[in-house]
Amino acid sequence: MLDKQDLWHATDIDLVVKLLETNRKQGLSALQVKEIFERCGANEIVAKKGTPGWVKFLQQFNQPLSIVLLCAGVLKALVGNYINAGVILGVTTTNAIIGYIQESKAEGAIAALASAISTEATILRDGQKLRVPSRDLVPGDIVLLTSGDKVPADLRLIQVRNLQVDESALTGESVAVEKDTQYLPADAPLAERTNMAYAGSFVSFGQATGIVVATGNATETGRISKLMDQHTDLTTPLTRKFNKFSQNWLYMVLALAALTFVVGLNQSGLKPALEAAVALTVSAIPEGLPAVITVTLAIGVSRMARRHAIIRKLPAVETLGSATVICSDKTGTLTENQMTVQSIFAAGHQYTISGVGYAPVGDVLQDESLVDLNTAEALQE
Numbered sequence: 001m002l003d004k005q006d007l008w009h010a011t012d013i014d015l016v017v018k019l020l021e022t023n024r025k026q027g028l029s030a031l032q033v034k035e036i037f038e039r040c041g042a043n044e045i046v047a048k049k050g051t052p053g054w055v056k057f058l059q060q061f062n063q064p065l066s067i068v069l070l071c072a073g074v075l076k077a078l079v080g081n082y083i084n085a086g087v088i089l090g091v092t093t094t095n096a097i098i099g100y101i102q103e104s105k106a107e108g109a110i111a112a113l114a115s116a117i118s119t120e121a122t123i124l125r126d127g128q129k130l131r132v133p134s135r136d137l138v139p140g141d142i143v144l145l146t147s148g149d150k151v152p153a154d155l156r157l158i159q160v161r162n163l164q165v166d167e168s169a170l171t172g173e174s175v176a177v178e179k180d181t182q183y184l185p186a187d188a189p190l191a192e193r194t195n196m197a198y199a200g201s202f203v204s205f206g207q208a209t210g211i212v213v214a215t216g217n218a219t220e221t222g223r224i225s226k227l228m229d230q231h232t233d234l235t236t237p238l239t240r241k242f243n244k245f246s247q248n249w250l251y252m253v254l255a256l257a258a259l260t261f262v263v264g265l266n267q268s269g270l271k272p273a274l275e276a277a278v279a280l281t282v283s284a285i286p287e288g289l290p291a292v293i294t295v296t297l298a299i300g301v302s303r304m305a306r307r308h309a310i311i312r313k314l315p316a317v318e319t320l321g322s323a324t325v326i327c328s329d330k331t332g333t334l335t336e337n338q339m340t341v342q343s344i345f346a347a348g349h350q351y352t353i354s355g356v357g358y359a360p361v362g363d364v365l366q367d368e369s370l371v372d373l374n375t376a377e378a379l380q381e
Contacts, residue, residue, distance in 0.1 A: 008156045008213045009193040010186040016156050016211055022140035024158060024211075027124030036138040043137040043153055043215035045225045056104070060096035064246040068253075072282045075274065088282060098298055121152040141212040145203050154219045155197040155210030157181050163206035165197055170220060176204045190220065238318040242293065253284045347378035 008016065022028050028036070051059075061070065073088035119134045124142040134152035137143070143155055151165070157179055164176040171191045179194050190198075197203075197210055199219040216222055235243070257277040264273030300317035311317055344351040344364075351371060355362020364371040364379065373379060 007186055008154075009184045009188060009196050011156070012183055013156070013158045013181060016158075016213070020140040020211060020213070022142065022211060024142065024209075025124075026127040027142040028138070028140050029126055032140065033125065033138055036140060037136075040138055040218075041216060042135045044135045045217055045219075045222050053104075057096060057100045060099045061092065064243070064250050066092050066095065068250055068281065068285060072278050072285075075278045076282075081275070084282070098295065119150050119152060121149075122146075137212050137215055139212050139215060143210050143212060145197065145208040145210065147203055147205055147207070149203045151197045151199055151201045151203065153199050153212045154214035156213050157195050157197055157208055157210045159209040161207045163208040164204045165201050166204045167191070167198060167201040169200050170198050170224075179206075179208065236315045236319045237322070238293075239315050242289075249285070253281055256284070257281045344379070349378060351379070 011019075017024055021032065061067065069088055069092045073085045073092070076082075076085035076088060120131055121134050121137060122129060122131055122144040123137065124130075124144070129144070137153050141153075143152065145151065145155075145163070157163070158181060160179050160181055163179040165179055166174075166176045168174045173191060177191075177194065179197065181195050184193060184195060197208065198221065199214075200221045214220075214222075217226065257280050260280050261273050261277035264276045267273075268276075297315065297317050300321065301311045304311050304317065304320075311320075340356065341353050344353065349366060352365045352368075353362055354365065364373060364376075371379070
């Protein structure tokens with residue numbers, strides 16, 4: 001095996017075949033496949049182990065106001081005021097349940113989408129051409145690609161015929177890349193490795209044969225998945241303002257509660273002083289504020305879901321709603337890999353362009369009237 005995965009593109013085909021102990025004409029044997037599968041595992045990206053449900057539920061209480069309300073509810077229960085304690089704990093628990101249910105629904109929907117994607121690959125094993133699920137591929141398998149196929153694993157191409165591969169999901173480049181079999185310098189960047197076909201890309205034209213050199217988390221797509229698992233939680237403008245407000249308000253309320261307790265302790269005794277301090281704390285804290293924010297964001301998530309947009313975290317709705325203009329230099333990648341002009345603003349006039357994709361068919365309209373291009377000086381310039 002090579003010491004570095006990045007060097008497959010800089011290795012001669014015969015050496016690749018030798019290192020992977022395979023055969024270009026026959027493929028791997030059933031015994032080899034079994035041994036390699038046990039060693040490398042299935043060809044699927046294994047995500048980082050998810051957070052247990054009970055931990056996700058407890059994380060919903062990780063807010064200053066919620067923590068204080070919980071403490072106040074416990075104190076109320078300790079002094080025997082169970083009705084008030086139940087009301088306080090009920091409000092905070094309701095907020096947590098709403099947030100937990102929404103996040104669980106979003107994650108469940110995303111998991112369902114991921115599990116619904118099942119691809120197959122055409123390979124050579126024991127000299128026979130087989131059609132197998134992509135998860136059954138192992139390093140050394142000989143894969144046959146044709147137009148329309150999704151590349152099932154990272155491949156070192158050994159034979160191509162007018163092959164063009166759409167690698168937009170990996171590199172962001174919407175134009176299909178022409179492929180060949182010549183080995184390249186070791187320092188060739190990923191987007192310029194023309195003798196490789198990476199998992200997740202699509203064959204837009206031509207045919208090819210390649211050797212599987214990486215599967216599952218060892219693929220370039222798997223590396224991206226690992227980087228995504230290492231993300232840090234980012235706060236939105238709303239949550240930052242809410243947290244700042246909560247902390248400032250909390251400090252003031254606790255200071256007043258402490259003053260009330262000290263004064264009451266000197267005048268009325270421990271229990272009345274404690275009840276007065278707790279009453280002040282509970283009444284001064286806007287316990288309905290977290291509920292209002294949670295319900296409002298949940299309504300936004302529901303509306304987005306009706307438009308087939310899945311929101312994993314509730315605060316993300318606020319950030320998305322604040323976006324007025326989204327700028328991207330990879331428009332085709334984000335949509336259908338076809339960058340289409342739909343509107344032109346020139347010389348103070350707004351023009352609408354009809355037509356779809358790259359087809360040279362369409363009209364220029366202004367106020368729903370056809371524009372004569374021969375007389376529209378602004379468009380001619």
